Amino acid sequence: MNNIDLLIFCFVTSFYLLLIIFLAIGVKKLKVFIGFKTHQQNSFSIIIPFRNEAQNLNALLESLRKIQYSQEQFEIIFVNDSSTDNSVNIVEDFIIQNSAFQIKILHNNLKALSPKKEALEKSIKIAKYEWIVTTDADCVVPNLWLKTLNEFIELSNCDMIVAPVVFTTNHTFLQDFQQLDFLSLMGATQGGFAVGYPFLCNGANLCYRKSVFNDVDGFEGNKKMASGDDIFLMEKFLTRNKNSIKYLKSYNAIVKSQPQKSIKEFINQRIRWASKTTAYKNNSGKIVGVIVLSMNFLLFISFIFLYLKWISLVEILLFWILKIVVDYFLLLMISQFYQTKIAIKKYLIFSLIYPFYTVIIGLLSFSKKYEWKGRKY
Numbered sequence: 001m002n003n004i005d006l007l008i009f010c011f012v013t014s015f016y017l018l019l020i021i022f023l024a025i026g027v028k029k030l031k032v033f034i035g036f037k038t039h040q041q042n043s044f045s046i047i048i049p050f051r052n053e054a055q056n057l058n059a060l061l062e063s064l065r066k067i068q069y070s071q072e073q074f075e076i077i078f079v080n081d082s083s084t085d086n087s088v089n090i091v092e093d094f095i096i097q098n099s100a101f102q103i104k105i106l107h108n109n110l111k112a113l114s115p116k117k118e119a120l121e122k123s124i125k126i127a128k129y130e131w132i133v134t135t136d137a138d139c140v141v142p143n144l145w146l147k148t149l150n151e152f153i154e155l156s157n158c159d160m161i162v163a164p165v166v167f168t169t170n171h172t173f174l175q176d177f178q179q180l181d182f183l184s185l186m187g188a189t190q191g192g193f194a195v196g197y198p199f200l201c202n203g204a205n206l207c208y209r210k211s212v213f214n215d216v217d218g219f220e221g222n223k224k225m226a227s228g229d230d231i232f233l234m235e236k237f238l239t240r241n242k243n244s245i246k247y248l249k250s251y252n253a254i255v256k257s258q259p260q261k262s263i264k265e266f267i268n269q270r271i272r273w274a275s276k277t278t279a280y281k282n283n284s285g286k287i288v289g290v291i292v293l294s295m296n297f298l299l300f301i302s303f304i305f306l307y308l309k310w311i312s313l314v315e316i317l318l319f320w321i322l323k324i325v326v327d328y329f330l331l332l333m334i335s336q337f338y339q340t341k342i343a344i345k346k347y348l349i350f351s352l353i354y355p356f357y358t359v360i361i362g363l364l365s366f367s368k369k370y371e372w373k374g375r376k377y
Helices: 001-027 052-064 087-097 114-125 145-155 173-194 210-214 231-240 263-274 283-307 313-338 344-365
Strands: 046-048 074-081 102-107 133-135 160-162 164-167 206-209 245-247 255-257
Touching: 001 283, 001 313, 046 052, 046 114, 052 087, 074 087, 074 114, 074 210, 074 344, 087 102, 102 114, 114 210, 133 145, 133 173, 133 210, 160 231, 164 173, 164 313, 173 245, 173 263, 173 283, 173 313, 206 210, 255 344, 263 344, 283 313, 283 344
Parallel strands: 046 074, 046 133, 074 102, 160 245, 164 255
Antiparallel strands: 133 206, 160 206
């Protein structure tokens, strides 16, 4: 390897190692919220958009039924996004069987550019309560979810709460890969909050004040982009008051989500997520994205360099090993909170795949074309 190539590899690797170590220390530093006994002072409007989720809705509905919170202090608003399966009937049956709950079902506009944002906006307009809570139809929520949110609100002066999400897995290769990939995102989320530079959140477990949502004009300015109902909204809250957004690290607040069932669905989901990164306004998110993509790109092209004899096998191994070790450090920190074991053999295989996967998804995302829930964007 010539001096310039070596300098570039060392420069990018050094920044990447520092970033991941920084985030891992943040994850370790962020304390778990235990909670305390307090009155149920806050009321919540839970909003759940859905489209063709007949396979997942029963598990979600059962978890909602088990929520331990006064039924007079929360409502559930479902928004049907043009489902063609049995989803609406499942929700309607649940409403009939659970008449003590405050439940509504709305229907979305067929021609919405961003169906999920429209669903949330429509629901927020009619929401009875100040605190909006969002989750997805393929999730399962914990029974102490609202109780924990209430306690955290009482303890912290916040306008938005970002809370943990984890993928379940049946331990197939694809689902384990998704879980590990998602754990890295959750690690980056927690680490960013811990060091004072939040840049990620997930709409599957998000809570915010309705009044502040209205103050920042909700999703205005982002409606042409199909995804990003969570990140772009968090950026608006950050601009308004950085200190008003808190991360709730609690075992009683973990929402469990379903991984994608096929490689095609998985790739489309990741393209959907990646396609919004170029529109980020948060500099922290942009910097992290550039560093991570640069590191993976260098490893991606390292084999081309090896073929051209611009780099030695020993040098390639050194850079790969450094990344694999430091990534494991972050994943180990976050997996302890989620009580998830990382199988070393699978991790090593995933680590070899990851740079290629990241670069390919990154390149595909520039076209901003993908298929999601039977629609092409």
